[in-house]
Amino acid sequence: MSLTTRIEQDYIAAYKAKDALRLGVLRLLKTAAKxxxxxxxxxxxxxxxxxxxxxxxxxxxxxxxxxxxxxxxDLAEKEAAELSIxxxxxxxxxxxxxLAAAIDAAxxxxxxxxxxxxxxxxxxxxxxxxxRVDGKAVxxxxxxxxx
Numbered sequence: 001m002s003l004t005t006r007i008e009q010d011y012i013a014a015y016k017a018k019d020a021l022r023l024g025v026l027r028l029l030k031t032a033a034k035x036x037x038x039x040x041x042x043x044x045x046x047x048x049x050x051x052x053x054x055x056x057x058x059x060x061x062x063x064x065x066x067x068x069x070x071x072x073x074d075l076a077e078k079e080a081a082e083l084s085i086x087x088x089x090x091x092x093x094x095x096x097x098x099l100a101a102a103i104d105a106a107x108x109x110x111x112x113x114x115x116x117x118x119x120x121x122x123x124x125x126x127x128x129x130x131x132r133v134d135g136k137a138v139x140x141x142x143x144x145x146x147x
Contacts, residue, residue: 003046003053003089004033025085029056050091050131057086091131102129103141115146 001009007026014022032052037044044052060083067076094102106124110117121142126135 003049004044007033007049007089021081022085025082029053029086029089032056050089053086053089054131057083057090060086093134094129094132099125099133099137099141100145102133103138103145107145112146115143118142118146121146 007029011023011026011030014026029052032055033044033049036048036052040048060079063079064076064083067073067079102125103121106112106121106128107117110120110124112118112121118139122135122138125133125138125142
């Protein structure tokens with residue numbers, strides 16, 4: 001089943017179940033996808049929709065950090081609940097072991113031996129595992145491996 005179809009079906013199910021939180025998150029997600037479709041002037045692919053979901057999840061994560069820093073646990077809790085719903089639509093993230101193996105493979109393939117090639121390694125891993133890795137985690141792991 002395509003991601004678009006799954007989101008549409010879950011939206012209808014949330015509407016019927018009167019699940020306000022899930023309905024709100026899916027409504028925002030559908031709106032962001034529709035905006036992208038209008039911008040591209042063609043139907044959105046599942047890969048592009050996955051990118052939209054990732055952006056929405058990243059926004060929630062940033063909001064959680066900001067609300068926690070501002071001592072607003074009520075708002076951080078709401079954002080965390082929304083983030084957990086969005087995670088249902090994201091691909092399974094790489095484990096630490098899988099990330100380390102991917103970084104080692106990229107380093108070996110590119111022949112990088114020092115920090116000057118860090119950007120190439122990060123770009124390679126991010127390209128190969130698009131949507132399954134966090135840029136900050138990759139950067140930190142590559143930095144630790146090369147230093």
